[in-house]
Amino acid sequence: MANEKWAGTTYGNEWMHKWLICLLRYIDTRILYLFVAVFIIPVCLVLNPSRGIAYRYFRKRIGYGRLKSAWKTYVNHCLFGQVVVDKFAMYAGKKFNIEIEGQEHFLELATREEGFLLLSAHIGNYEIAGYTLTSKAKRLNALVFAGEKASVMRNRDKMFADTNTNMIAISPDMSHLFEIDQALQVGEIVSMPGDRFNGSTKCIEHNFLGAKAKFPLGPFSVATLRGLDVLAVNVMKTSLTSYKIYVTPLHYDKEASRQGQIKQLSGAYVAELEKRVRQYPTQWYNYFEFWQE
Amino acid sequence: MEQLIKDLKLQIKNALNLEELPLEEFDENAPLFGDEGIGLDSIDILEIIVLLEKEYGIRLANPKEGKAIFQSVKTIAEYVQANRKK
Numbered sequence: 001m002a003n004e005k006w007a008g009t010t011y012g013n014e015w016m017h018k019w020l021i022c023l024l025r026y027i028d029t030r031i032l033y034l035f036v037a038v039f040i041i042p043v044c045l046v047l048n049p050s051r052g053i054a055y056r057y058f059r060k061r062i063g064y065g066r067l068k069s070a071w072k073t074y075v076n077h078c079l080f081g082q083v084v085v086d087k088f089a090m091y092a093g094k095k096f097n098i099e100i101e102g103q104e105h106f107l108e109l110a111t112r113e114e115g116f117l118l119l120s121a122h123i124g125n126y127e128i129a130g131y132t133l134t135s136k137a138k139r140l141n142a143l144v145f146a147g148e149k150a151s152v153m154r155n156r157d158k159m160f161a162d163t164n165t166n167m168i169a170i171s172p173d174m175s176h177l178f179e180i181d182q183a184l185q186v187g188e189i190v191s192m193p194g195d196r197f198n199g200s201t202k203c204i205e206h207n208f209l210g211a212k213a214k215f216p217l218g219p220f221s222v223a224t225l226r227g228l229d230v231l232a233v234n235v236m237k238t239s240l241t242s243y244k245i246y247v248t249p250l251h252y253d254k255e256a257s258r259q260g261q262i263k264q265l266s267g268a269y270v271a272e273l274e275k276r277v278r279q280y281p282t283q284w285y286n287y288f289e290f291w292q293e
Numbered sequence: 294m295e296q297l298i299k300d301l302k303l304q305i306k307n308a309l310n311l312e313e314l315p316l317e318e319f320d321e322n323a324p325l326f327g328d329e330g331i332g333l334d335s336i337d338i339l340e341i342i343v344l345l346e347k348e349y350g351i352r353l354a355n356p357k358e359g360k361a362i363f364q365s366v367k368t369i370a371e372y373v374q375a376n377r378k379k
Contacts (some may be wrong), residue, residue: 017357173360177338185352200336218336225343 021200026093029085030240034079044077052288060211062281072215076282083125083237091155098132102247109229110135115184116229119219121273122238122285128243133233134163141183143192155284170198184226194219194269195286211291215266224261227254232272236280248272298370308344309337321366338363350378
């Protein structure tokens with residue numbers, strides 16, 4: 001639960017964000033990638049504790065040797081820089097090639113009367129899915145950090161305006177819980193991350209990439225409370241200008257005991273997450289001590 | 294009202310698996326959240342929301358009311374008494 005240290009907000013101030021969006025309207029994204037890789041990432045690696053966290057992840061969880069882990073730590077930070085640039089490039093109107101695997105699962109659930117849950121993770125670039133994986137028939141409610149920079153929220157609102165998407169900000173008065181519940185009651189879609197703690201500290205432990213890790217209980221509790229269908233959605237960067245969205249149904253026995261359902265569902269989520277992380281090991285962006293070691 | 298409070302205590306205890314909390318020590322005025330009270334957290338709120346819907350036919354209309362309603366078992370009971378459909 002070291003994520004208590006996580007600020008939950010995009011780095012930089014509003015002025016920097018506006019400047020970046022403006023810049024991205026006129027220059028090729030690749031120029032910014034190069035600038036970030038050469039000038040920003042080396043500084044970040046010197047100053048930021050994420051260096052050690054990422055290195056240990058590659059060394060212990062992925063099993064790379066020392067040199068390879070050091071190199072992949074640099075690559076991982078460069079890719080993180082790229083997905084942040086891509087987010088602002090989208091705000092600036094740039095388009096990416098998006099391939100979707102398993103879209104039929106989303107479309108099928110979207111035709112049903114009941115609501116359903118999308119569980120994401122801090123790998124790849126989930127924000128891309130918000131603009132692509134939407135339904136005209138059902139509103140998508142995305143749970144977001146309330147303290148996000150106003151510039152990011154404004155741009156999100158602008159991007160989501162035509163996509164039947166609503167933002168639910170995590171609030172200290174717990175009103176977001178009622179909004180989530182109401183959305184699900186009226187058959188809408190709710191999207192939330194399944195790998196970080198938001199408010200509640202209750203957790204469920206799973207073996208993940210070879211060691212014990214704690215996952216938030218909340219998303220799995222919400223799903224099983226109403227016997228909802230759940231899809232894991234992971235959006236991975238596949239090239240400089242392309243992303244691939246993986247939509248995977250997470251199965252659990254809805255007749256099992258409540259605790260059994262939570263265990264099965266969270267286990268399915270963790271298995272899917274492990275599969276994607278092994279497939280794209282350099283796109284893991286949880287820069288805190290995720291494992292209990 | 295007394296019976297309703299008693300029922301709610303039992304229902305909340307069962308729904309949230311509060312096995313370590315004997316019913317006689319479950320104070321209806323104790324804050325449900327925070328270290329000084331029962332110590333529930335935001336996930337538990339959702340369980341109680343569904344409980345109120347199933348047992349009393351109550352659907353909370355205004356999310357902003359939530360914090361006031363879920364202060365204690367007594368405040369929940371007052372809300373249930375005023376809004377119950379069954």
